[in-house]
Amino acid sequence: MILLLYFIFIAAYLLTSFFIVYHLSTYSIGQELRIVMLSLFILVSAGLLFSNLLLFFSIDWSVLTSGFLV
Numbered sequence: 001m002i003l004l005l006y007f008i009f010i011a012a013y014l015l016t017s018f019f020i021v022y023h024l025s026t027y028s029i030g031q032e033l034r035i036v037m038l039s040l041f042i043l044v045s046a047g048l049l050f051s052n053l054l055l056f057f058s059i060d061w062s063v064l065t066s067g068f069l070v
Contacts, residue, residue, distance in 0.1 A: 002061055010049070017045050 024041060030035035 006056060
């Protein structure tokens with residue numbers, strides 16, 4: 001159940017990121033600024049996603065959910 005909710009969260013994050021990348025590339029002022037903005041956004045958002053995945057899968061969910069499923 002938690003994994004399904006997390007998958008929905010990740011899918012929403014990726015969909016929002018693609019939306020932002022599209023708008024950054026389409027409505028950018030100049031070519032140089034477009035490259036800088038896209039590179040910075042992609043690196044930061046990929047780093048945040050990677051760290052979130054690492055932290056999520058490092059949690060022992062069986063211990064946390066054992067008190068709720070009595």
